[in-house]
Amino acid sequence: MLSNFKNHISARFPFMENKKLFLAVSGGLDSMVLLHLFQQLEYKIAVLHCNFQLRGLESFGDQDFIRNYCEENNISIFTTQFDTEAFAKDYKLSIQIAARELRYSWFYELLETHNFDYILTAHHADDNLETFIINLSRGTGLDGLVGIPEENDKIIRPLLPFSREEILKYAEENNIEWREDSSNASNKYLRNKIRHDLVPVLKEINPNFLKAFQKTQSYLQESNEMAEDASIMIYQQVAKEAGEEIHFNLNQLKKLPNYKPYLYQWLNEFGFLAWNDIYDLVDGQSGKQIFSAEFRLLKNRDTLILSPIAEIPEKEEFEINESDQEVNFPLKLSLCNVSHITIDSNKVIFVDAEKIQYPLILRKWQEGDSFQPFGMNGKSKKISKLFKDEKLSLIEKENSWLLCSNDQIVWVVGIRQDERFKIEDTSNKILKIELQE
Template structure:
């Protein structure tokens, strides 16, 4: 199990890694593993002050761990509720923004190359199933990437079970993570009610879902390369308008997937796609109004302009 960390390591020699450590089992095991790997690390802890004394005890545990292993320790207290209210976002989103902002700051100021987040394999597939249920589209189904944007997820190859075993064996101290009731609620439903049923159909469900996520991720890459290229061929700008070449567009009339991806930025939704097809195939003067744009056909062009007046 330990080998995973090494085999899949996303760290170059000499890299300094900032570990995001909440005090929960995943991040404590990650921190422990890093101390044994000889990498140069630091620990960042966010205290979101959402659970009073509990939050402070988490911070204390992590602080002691860092001191005990001689690892630089950075922590910050946030008034998450106020931040969420001021920015009109959910507590969850607020914590997310504050967290990544803090990590970025430390990385820059103290010269770390990347931040290590302790998501495990189960987190990954639970997130996939939650996203599938909520309908976030293909980007929500591609899973978390092991590395990218200076974020590394060295625990993504370990199941929750493996982490628990390792933790027990090495007597690593951690604190139960009780954050975020809403996510927990959905996550627990998926974890305790859905995944066991799926495992009954396919015993290696984690592995299968993970592979599917990887494949979808590959597919997603292809789509963006393809659409970017096509946009380069078909799309020009004139004054404030975007012009699409109808003759080229017409080649994709039988391909709703392509038309949709191309015109999504202009507010085209699935129900509007049919109207769009009609005006592409039809005469000069045809029009589609989306929530954000006006699309008009003029001879060989589709002229797309943003709405000027909206209420």
């Protein structure tokens, strides 16, 4: 196995040579073999060990075992302890997810603070098979079937091509000691049930099942890469990025024979789960929307608009005093006195400074708000009607601000000025207010 492993590292990860590597070592069979293999290859390594405190004294026994091994072999080691159960309870996570989040957060912290290059874990071919079956049982797309990636950012899994059987054989041949995790014998967890009950049956049906599975998974990976390439090409035709928003042209989208897989590919990373509702949104009513934890998808006429969910400011109103020359939150505005009007733009207004009263108030619009649009000779108009005429989306309406003086609207910011504050022949002081990008 050592020879095969060395060839695999040279072929797949030549960039690791002369790099500083962290090895995640639990003390179990797989990670101890990984550690032994890298000792033979003489890479620059250090060991990371997490004590999740889930098995009482056994967890601390693992920690002592790893620390003693590293001391005997002159290997640097970093250890930490987590109250995993408390963390899982506080954040309403399963124990497995909690342990994963704690582990990888700590890993990345050490990468940065100690200037190491990569973290190596001991996931192997049987782990990959178990993950495949778990994802398959829960319902998944191609991403869930291609398995555990060999390389993911700074995480590298060099044992993925090797089976648990090969790893055990190598350990026995090299007299490698390891610690048995008692929880691995329990069928309490889904992965263990698959490992103990299902996988042996599959291998009994076909002794070469694992190799056949690896071949199938390589085909799935190729198909996934082809789908990603097609997704990028179609995205360029259908989507337009506008700041933090992405606008999907529904007329273009519906020309595709089957647009659903493309929507899944584009939106999956944003945490959406209600896929049937998203597909129905394409032909749904304008104004309907679907939410994930941090994003929303809005149907706006012939467009789907993806946007982050805006944080609502703690204050709903913001004061602008006469001495203020600029405002940086919630909008960026500049204010200055000028001698004459220079430009005409929705981003800039010129008002009679003697007509306004300080402090000016910057606030969100409310139902029932009305103003006298510039150029309409004093006729009143509801803000909601202005938004409709301007064909603003729901998101644009929510992000609209009003600049007010003594309860009168001076400016629907970036859209329309109020007639009552316009410059006249008798105006002595001109105030320029500009919305900065």
